[in-house]
Amino acid sequence: MDEYAQLLAHLAEAGTLGKEWRGAFERAPRSAFIPDAVWAPDEDAPTGYRRITRADDPGEWWALVNANGVVVTQVDDGIDDGPGVATSSASMPSLVADMLRHLDVADGHTVLDIGTGTGWTSALLCSRLGDKQVTTVEVDPAVAAEAALRLGAAGFTPRRVVGDGLEGWSYAALYDRIHSTAAVRRVPCTWIQQTRPGGVIVTPWGTPYANAGLLRLMVGEPGKPSYGRFTGNVSFMWMRAQRPHAVTGPASAPDYRGPSPMDPELALEDVNAAFVIGLRVPGVRYEHTWDDADPSGTYRMQLSDGAGSWASVRYAGWDADGAVHQSGPRRLWDEITRARLWWLEEGKPDLCRFGVTVAPDGAQSVWLDDPGNTVM
Structure with missing residues (x-):
């Protein structure tokens, strides 16, 4: 059994990868969607990352790809000589499986996949639902172009869009599900408007202080609120338009x-x-x-x-x-x-006791245990 097969077996035994998704993960192996050059954390490197290539470091490349870990595929939005901030990646396989489980898709469902990235999640959705059921959006043209090549080579043809994921893609709406692989601070009204009532949005959600929650939001009827709870602790890269401000020092002496x-x-x-x-x-x-x-x-x-x-x-x-x-x-x-x-x-409540309400006008509130107990 190869390393990827061992990984899938481990995820299945742990209950993370259900039988409804096992075949998709087998038909769309992660390695088919990882670029030949990736970035590994390295405390001794000036930027904190070291470039690894499949050609020069095949053993290390395969070890990263077949492990249950994040693989960084871009730093500094692809700009040379940047500070060393990861800006695109392939998520942990266990987390990918968990998010897809919370998406709760069924045959015939249409899905809007926000943040194409490597194309792996899009391929998994296509493998499960069919190419025509999946629309995927990526803001970075270079990342989108590479994903298109890998998807095509692997035999998957979702509808591909280069654009701001916060805007969704209205031309193929309404969707049964929206799946985001980038964190938001506010759920965009466009996502709710482009999802069928009773549909589900799964997205990482956070604040500038703690990018920490995975939100599963059920979309309400027209004119009614949408409600959802946090299902676990995750940390994803931010939607580019919602990246938090840089921490700056005082303009003058402390008062x-x-x-x-x-x-x-x-x-x-x-x-x-x-x-x-x-x-x-x-x-x-x-x-x-x-x-x-x-x-x-x-x-x-x-x-x-x-x-x-x-x-x-x-x-x-x-x-x-x-x-x-x-x-x-x-x-x-x-x-x-x-x-x-x-x-x-409040008794040190776990983040999974919190939830989000999005009002019809887009106003967002966070509550503890019950939508009537607003904390933000």
Whole structure:
């Protein structure tokens, strides 16, 4: 049994890959859709990634392709000499199987696949439903062109569109299902409008602070809300038009300095805490900074909201005067400490207890346990 067959057997034994999808995964092997050049994490590389080619490093290439892991297929939107940010990838096979399971397709269903990427998910959908039932959209023309070649070589011919996935593709609507492989902060109205009432949208969903949830949204009747729950913890690359702002420092000296009431480690205690903080502190994003001359003593969490508010907190001596710096109209670190306290008071709810309502006018709210218990 080859490595890919072993992987599928393992996923089936774990209950991740159901029999309804097993044949599709066998007919559309992952290796047929991975580019000859991929990127592997490498702490010693200037950008944090090392280029691996199928021709020069066949053993390493095949090991990445047949493992249950992410394979990065593009960095920095394909621009040379960028900072080393992954911008396209082939997702973990177990996660692909899980998302397709939540999509709950049936024979005859039509699917809009947002984010063609390598083309693998499109091929799996075609293998299960038929080419004519699948429309796939990719924003990056170069990525779309490569996927088209691989899909054609593998014998799959979905309707292919180069365009902004947030706009969907109205010309083939209405769809029974929409499947997105890029994260959103808000579910676009276009997706709901292009899905049949009772249809399902499966998409990664997150906040600038925590890109963490997999949302399964059931589309309501015309003029009625759509409701959905988070089914698990995932982290996907953002839709390009919804990428969060870069974390920036203050335009002037901090207008507040003082101790922190909370160890900053607790602001990232686990994914559930981070998820709630992202909900309760809208717009905030963080990064870690330090001085190379004294990394442990200067290690800080730095935060900004993209609208003029900024904060930072030092990990070492976090309860000492001057550990916290804040400026701007919002006190971001104070908001984060209150958000975590709310999470504690609610009994540390898991992110799967939360859900989303999208109103007919596109207004979006997040709730805990019940749509009437709005938290965002």
